[in-house]
Amino acid sequence: MNALPLNTGLTEIQRIQQQLVQKYDVPAPRYTSYPTVPFWDATPPTASQWFEVVERVFTESNQEKGISLYLHLPFCEALCTYCGCNTRITKNHSVEGGYIESLLQEWSLYLRHFPEKPIIRELHLGGGTPTFFSPENLKLLLDGIFAQAEIHPDHEFSFEGHPNNTTSAHLQTLFDLGFRRVSFGIQDFDPLVQLTINRVQPFENVEFVTQEARRIGYESVNFDLIYGLPYQTLTSVSDTIDKVALLMPDRIAFYSYAHVPWVKPGQRSYTHKDLPSGSEKRALYELGLQKFKELGYSDIGMDHFALPQDALYKAMENGTLHRNFMGYTTCHTELLIGLGTSSISDAKYGYLQNQKKVEDYKTAVASGELAIFKGHLHTLEDLRTKEIILNLICKGEQPIDQSLLGSLDYDSKIALVEMMEEDLLTLTDHALKVNQLGKAFVRNICMVFDQRLRQSSQANENTFSKAI
Template identity: 50%
Template sequence: MKNQPTLLHKYNVPAPRYTSYPTVPLWADDMNEEKWKKLVKVAYEDFGDSEGITLYIHLPYCESLCTYCGCNKRITKNHAVETPYIESVIKEWEIYLSLFETKPKLAGIHLGGGTPTFFSSSSLKTMLSFILGTSELMKGAELSFEGHPNNTTRDHLKTLFDLGFRRVSYGIQDFNLEVQKAIHRIQPLEKVKEATDVARDIGYDSVNFDLIYGLPHQTIATIEDTFEKVSSLMPDRIAFYSYAHLPSAFPAQKSFEQFLPKEEEKRALYEKGKEILSKMGYLEVGMDHFALENDQLYQAKENKTLHRNFMGYTTSPSKILIGLGNSSISDIYYAYSQNNKDINLYKEQISLGNLSLSKGHTMSSEDIATRNLILSLICNQVAQWDATFYHQISQSNLEKLLIFQKEGLVQFDESGIQISEIGLPFVRNICTVFDLRMQEKTERQFVFSKAI
């Protein structure tokens, strides 16, 4: 498309990633523990038996700081922190168990961080054995974890496999040594190959690689080299993310600011990576995600059953996501909540028998309808609506849609909207047209990564 560079420049503006709607900075902050518990009970009664619960467990510790990282983490080499934290997660789950009238069914568990494999296999086994012993795994439940190739051992992989885990996601980011030094994450191909081979040898069904474009010192040549190395291992899924530069929130990112690729150079890195992925046999699954044709994530995309939540794209249909651990976010369809980010405060409140909620949001009927529309666009690039909804679109938003249509990014009418293939890079921008919460708060400034 001849005007692609112009559009990239025009639409490369801060925009939410829409892992939720409303996005976290736009939550009404109208939640307290009593209200949250009541809503959890309602959601459990409505969806718990039929769809089960998905658990996200945040494990925040890392031994060293990766300077590109935007996650909530605590840097320490003191592994004595493991036991008190695991005990807090178990106590938090016990609080939730007291809200359920039946033994809960689990649709999935995901361990994120931080670095989950900072924790010893015995610590992870203690935590997970308790959770699994007080729950019932649903048929097809997906258990997955994020592993650092440098410290994910055979013992980690075997212990988690024996507990039912079948998918592991390795944070690779880039294989170029200069890039790795800049972002303070040095991991040779040999370590990644070892971690991948061991997982497959044990019997893991799915190995995922996380890669990032837009990092310091990246060039077309380094991207080609990285993907050549990736092709020697052929993971089942690849997440190819845009680096989010937010130094005001993550000061360590300032250390390499002068070495970041320019706007058009960054997009060229993505296009080159996407081109290579296509040649390797990977198929695009929503924003930033690619999978082999026989992978469940791609099959969900084809079957229009793909879902998106705070963990990204998922095949799980569950409307209840409970977050355990500091900073973790819960989504129970009728409301959201987030735990306190401060680890000590989180542990203290849990020890007193309270949940450690820092903020939340109660969904209105308008919120739910908007979320469903945005989710449909993010997952399927299409959304349907009726004539009543269409005629309620404000004049200013209708004008934005008409501009998108003129630029070839969308087609829409009284029955719905379809994002074109060339419109896919701009899906976040397109979703903002329907983000009424953000439009209502135009006087406030929000920190979002750039859309492209």
């Protein structure tokens, strides 16, 4: 299916990379959390256990670091068939008011447990499609959130916008409320790919919203792109990146397409044979990597790229990069509260996820209760492993001492030695470092330290999407 040949004229390095891809293209977590969701406690914490943990972290960190907030706005007007997000498809915009009411009810449940006003350092509107909501309703929501909070002087507010429905009024309203970062879902510009994924999105729309964001004063524009979508070829992805180059977003997320049709039936509208195979998909990634570098982007890690003037790049350079459920971030708060359907909160000592169905969520918060779906309270071992995985993903380096080496079983050590021989890792006298080649396999490297995964028989083909 690729327009350019993939298996001829390969250099020795490409051949080695292909072998590595074959070896490491196994189901692998994305490590937005540790433990990963399938390994959370069988029974979630009760509301009082959860609030106890939240109060503890809040007291430890609000004054010094502030808190992070994630608001999930699940509505979209049409289903993009590849989509793996938690969405509710509707064209009925009267749902906006009731949902905002629920978000504010849930926020007030938390406020009751804070001994002082929360200082909001980081805020992200995700979805679904936040720009499904009218600018007036987004202002209503945010005014309600801010009414009983302080805003950190170095706040970072961001939102996800769909290029087909983000208006100048959305951009201006959110800018006036303190937003300086926007992320647009692009995915791919090829007409056949767009038709197949039910997301027809002309370049002109993307150009308009990008230019508007810059005119209004946004400091960082991100584009989400995906490799591995149905019918993508080296030529089509190359053309997509050439179009991206005309707009030069400050950041690019170049996501590996997660094919999970057992969870997302929309993905059954095409089949495996329409998708680039493991090595073809890897070649698409390599092409992106090469083209982004030529354009001046740096590889931040886990499929993220940034221009040197972007704060994410600077955070990577000075070792302050952090990762949470919202992805890579320059803020390192200890308490992240997720409001809305399916949102996940991270209170340092544990996680809590909300109900995924809009109705279940709304019913719970309307009766004054948290809409608890899943959760986990960390053991000391979890906290230690979480730190190792964050170090590998954010800093590309994990300090090594005898106690860490002693805690690894024989198979884990063998796996690390193999990775060193494959030039994915380097072991110095005090640290384990992820090499340039290893960046693409960082999920596999983290898996070596993921003792819950290694000791479990739970993880099967359908637990995680493939690593590559």
